[in-house]
Structures are given as C-alpha cells and as structure tokens.
Amino acid sequence: MTAAAEVLSRYEIIREFRRSKSGLVGIAILLSLIIMTIYSAAAVPLESFRQWNSPNFWIDLPKAAAPVWTNFGFGPKIPEHMVLHAADDASISSSSEGGIRTVVHSYTVNFNYDSYPSDFMLLYSVRYGGTQPVLQVDVLRPDGNEFQIYFASLPSSQQGGNNEFSARVFSTDRAIEESLRDYTGVFAYRQDPSRPQVMIFADSQENKVLKGTYVIRETFYFFEPNDSVLDSGVILGGKVYGLMGTDELRRDLAIGILWGAPVALFIGLTVSIAAILIGLIYGVVAGYKGNRTDEGLMRINDVFYCLPTLPLLVILSVTVGQSIFLITGFLVIFGWVGMAKISRSIALQLKNLQYVEAAKLMGQSDFNIIFRHIIPQLLPLTFASIAIAVPAAILGEAALSFLGLGDPTIPTWGQILHEANTAGAAERGLWWWIVPPGLMIAITGLAFALIGNALDAIVNPRSRRM
C-alpha cells in the first residue's frame, strides 16, 4: 500500500470531517474563541491591553475581588464593587441664584448587600478661575435621613486663569469624620464616625446594614461664570467585581482573559504553521535527495530531537529577549523536528512512484519536483499536523510565561497564572484567579487537538489502518 493511494480529494476530506463529532466540537470551540477575539478587538478599549501592566490604570478597581456571580447563591450577599462615573451614572442638574451657580451630580446606588462596603472614594475634576468653588457631599439614606458628609472649598488656583483640578476624597478623610460626628444621635446605639463606610450604611435601630436606595450628591458651588465640572465619580469599595473578578494588582481578569485569546491563537498558529512547514520541506528534501544529504540532514534532526526544550527556551529568553516575536521564533526552533521525520518517510515512498520518475526523466528540476509533485500530496497531512502542533506551542508559551519569562508588555494566560502563583493565589483560595486562565489554555489546546486528531484519522494512512 503506497501513501499516494491514500490521498483523498478535498471534497472527500470535508465530507468525512463532517462525520467526525469530535472534529466538529473542536471547530465549535475554535469559532467561539475567534468570536471572543473579535469581541475583544471591537468592544474592549485597546488601552486596557497596552496598560495591562501599569498599576495606575487599574487604581479604581478592588484588590483580589471575586466575580459578581458568586453572590447569586443563598449565602450572605457580599457588596459589589461599584465604580460610578458622571458620564454614565450621574443625573446632573444645575441652577443659579444671585451669582452663585450650583451644579449637582447625584448618584443613585441600590445597596442590598449583607455587609458594609470596605471603603469609598469620591472623585471630582473641576476647572475654575480665581475664586475657589466649594464642594458639598450629601448622602440621602433609604430611611429618609440625610447626612452632609463633606463640605470644603477647593484649593486656591495657582494661575488666575482656567485651572483644572482633579482629586479624590477618601472615606478616611478627617473632614468626613468631623461631619459625621453631628449625626451620631440618629442611631439608637453607639456609632463610630471614624468608620464612615459603616456609619453611612448602617441601620439606625440595630447594628446591621440598612438596605435600600441611597442617593449620593456631589454639589459644586461656583462663583465665576466660566467655572465648570469636568467629571465626577463615586467608588464604593466591595469584595466582588465584574464577570471574573480582579487580581492582587486590581486588574479586571475578564479583560486579561479576553485579550489572552488573540495572543494564544497568534502564538499557537504562527508557531505551528512555521514549524510544520519547515519540517515538511526539510523532511521532503532529505527523503527525496537521499544518500549523503539525507544522512546529514537526519543527523542534525537527531540532535534537535534530543535537545531539552524548556531549559534551552529559558536560556534563550533570559539572554536574547522576551518579546512575543522572539518567543514565537524560539518555539519554532524546537517544533519542526517531528514533522521532518514523518514527511521524510512519506517522501521516500513518493519518490519511487511512476509520475515522479516521469517528471525526473522529463528533465524537471529537483525544486520543481519537490514543490509541484511531492509536497502537494502531503498537504492534507500537513494541515492535520499543524492543528496537532498548536497545543504544544500554546503550552510552551504558557510555560515560559509561567516562569516569568513571557513578553512583559502583553497579557497572556500563562502570565496571569504566573502572577497568581507568585501571589500564592491557590493557598489563599483565590480560585477565580487560577481556574479561568488555565481552563482557557486547556480549551484552546483541546480545540486544536480535536480538529487535528479528526483530520489525522482521515488523511494519515497509518491512523486509517488502525
């Protein structure tokens, strides 16, 4: 039985592939990964990709918060981390009276959790001239009580002209504690004004959370006509956030997971396509030329076969560099060896076929015979091998990233796991930091393994016989 007799037409391959359930599952997984990639490219701001490793970008988010949906069970509801900004969440009104202009940004918060927020922050950004505006913050509670928690003038402007000023008022601010001291009488028990996040959200009769709708109003008093509010915001610190929670560095893991998909697909496909094509041509040349060429090329192949991959990858990325393109290159160096062996053995069979001999007798060049008569016969097998090689490439990159040797400028799943391991996420029970990235690595690898195995079962003569 010769390999050529086994070569199927494209139509037959597609028809047989449609019958393979596991292959179709693989295709389905791959499609959803591609949709994820398109979604992250279209909907998630590119800034989050570039700023992945800059702590300032993520300052508004909570540290190591669990995903929001962990609240859906029967247990006590943990407060969700809320980041409210003027553009989306505030209702803005302004009025003016006797030369004083009042701008009110009011935020409505539905607080139905079983414990207090861990802290809160009030953000504002104002442009003003010579006379300092005044900021007043009030909280209207569900029980009808209204607390004025902050009242202060902004710092005097440096230049007389238009001065932009942004700042945050933290819940630990002394001014808030002082203001709250006036309201201790509201409570039937002793309340501590130095913990405003508790006092503001506490029931007045007994020591528990007062659930309901709170309105937080930031009121700005302006004394000059050109002064204006640029932005404002309220952050209520919580222990759950987003679809996938956050890590120790406050980064939204959902974004990291999303961006990891295109990176993994890029690395997996580039490495496997490059490595398999190199191996294909290398093996076919060795098999077709035979004799000394074959012997020499296969000795080199043997040497590569015996090199320990990971230690050398480590050395290479420590010394040469860690950019994603370099890593892709390193992985190619170790990836082509197996394909070269397979394609050589098939080329050995193909070169004795009559049509190849005929081409040779007609005086066609070796280059022509290899690329026009032998390699096309091997293409179906090549596609199967490319799919099979993807998981190894993805695992290789993940392993390097996990060792802390990945591209530091790009979020990858391996890197997220590296940071999780460094922070001891497993011992601390931060499962949302560990499970999704690893699962994504496994699922991506699995998709290609399923497609590859299904294709291989169709096109590889050896597995067909099984």
Added chain:
Amino acid sequence: MGGFSRFLLKRSINMVIVLFATLVLTVFLLGSTMDKILVDAIRVNVVEEVNYNRDLRFSTAAERQHYIDEHTDLQVKTLGLDEPWYSPKRFTNTVLKVMILDLGKSNYFTSDSGSSNVRDIILERVPNTVLLFTTSTLIITVIGLYLGAFVANRSGSLWDRLNSAFAVFSSSFPTWWVGMLMIFAFAFAYHIFPARSTPLTPPSDPAYALDLLYHMLLPLITIVIVGFWSWAYIVRYFVVGVLSEDYIAAKRAAGIPEKRIVYSHALKNAALPIVTVIALSLAGSFGGAIIVEAVFDWPGMGKLYYDAIGALDIPIIIGLTYVSTVIFVITVFLTDIVYAYFDPRVKVA
C-alpha cells in the same frame, strides 16, 4: 561490524554531539555574562583580603584603590579572563568547567550545609527530583499498563471511549495548572496536604524522610492523575495490536482463559515497547518538572531553576541546564538502545 553495534556507535556519537551542542550554545549565550560575574567575584575577594589583612596599610584611599585594581587585574590575567570568552583557549576551558560543574559560587543560594558552591547546591537537589519523578513514573506505568489492557479487551466500550476522551483532555491541561487547582482543593478548601511541599523539619532530623514523603504526596498525586490517561491510551494501542496476532488466536483456541490471555500473554508482549516509550516521553516531560516543582515548592532541581531564574543567578542556570540535558540525553540514549535491542526493525531504519 554488526547492525546493532553500528547503531550503538551512531547513537553514542549523536549523544556526544547533543551534549556538546547544548554546552556550546549555553556558553555562547551566557559567556559574556559569566565573565562579568567571575571578574566581580575576584574583585570582591581582593577587597576582602585588603580589609582583613592587617599587614596591608594604605595612607590614602587612592592608594588602596590602586592596590585593589592592580591585584584584580593580576588575578584576571593569571586566570586568562583578559581574553574574550570566545577565544579558543577560554572557550574550551569554560566548556570543560561546565562539564565538571566547576561553576564557582552562587550569589543568592546556599545548600543545606551552608555551602554556596554551585555544584553542592545542584547535587543536593538532584535526589529529590529523581525521587518524585521516578515514583510517579512507576505508578503511571503500572496504572497505564493495567488500565490500557483493561480497555483494550473492551475495545469500543464505554470504558474505552471514556479513556480516549480523558487521554485527549488531560494532555491539553498543563500539569502545573492542575497542580494549582490541587493546592486550592487539598490545602485551602480541605486541609489535607500542606500547600508548600518543602518540609519544615530540618534535614538532620530523623523524621525528615517521613515528612518529605508526606509533602511529596500532593505533587505525586497530581502528576499521576494527569499522566496515566494518555499512557493507558498508548498501551491500549499496542495491546490491541498484539491481540490481533495469530498466536493469541491460537491461545484462545487452546482454551486459555481470556483474562490470562490479556493480562499475562498480550501485556507481556506489548510491555517492552510501551515501557520504553513511557521512559522516553517522561524524559521529555522532565522540562515540565521545572514548573511542577515550582508550583508545589518541592525542593528539587526544578524549584531551584525557578528561583534561579527569578534572581537571575547565571551560574546556577547554566549548571542546571547542563545537568538536565545530561539526564535527558542519557535517558533518550538508553531507551533508544533498549528499544533497538528488542526491536530489530529500528536498527535497519
């Protein structure tokens, strides 16, 4: 010369080439960094000598500095470090030094006995790595053989399909990630095993060995449950092949019980290629050991490697790369030989 001895010769030459190629590549990539480290070490020695030698007195700081520079240069010249690392003499010298693990002192690590000699540090870690990975290999092999034979006999059954599914599934999982999940499950959620696998009892304590074994359990279980599925799958492939042979049909005809045919006759005939394939591939997975040890904090070479990368301790990195290459290459070599010895087709190809 016979076919086998020619094969042996070819393989041995290949092994030497691989070892040498790895060494040259390592030295090529890290040569200049190593030189810098060596010169720094010499300077530190000279400064120490100046500080502790009471006979040496200098009237000015400049004079002291001059003395230090002069003596450092002198030693650098005696050692031949003034030549660039790629000069033939230096290069051979470095390669030879790496071969006998004469890599000087580590900057950050010490062995249990307090030595900061690279060779001591590395050799102290080797037994732990070997212990963990040979134990897990043995267990995987045994489970793989019996599970493989079991499903081979029920080819196409639910068990068989389940095993194939798990084989594909488990080979897509990074073992180290499963390790993190195991730590979460059995160290955080249920306090059954310690999260960190480095025992707290000092090595001199008689209870150390027992403690080490207890700490080894979680990494061991992890490696085994990720590993055995795909091995059972491979065993199944071989056993199914053997079961279709004529002599098995003859045994069946002779009325030998099916159980005995599968587990005794078929398995025995399929075992050898299987064992060599397993050994070969586990040698390949040795690189993965780096990460598994790092995740579990198992005090082996992999953990040391991980720490050395974090601290960029070049002498340790070079030494470990070399040692793991040697282990890997020798395993590949031995499996090749054993395999060839029993399977004559390999020699011809």
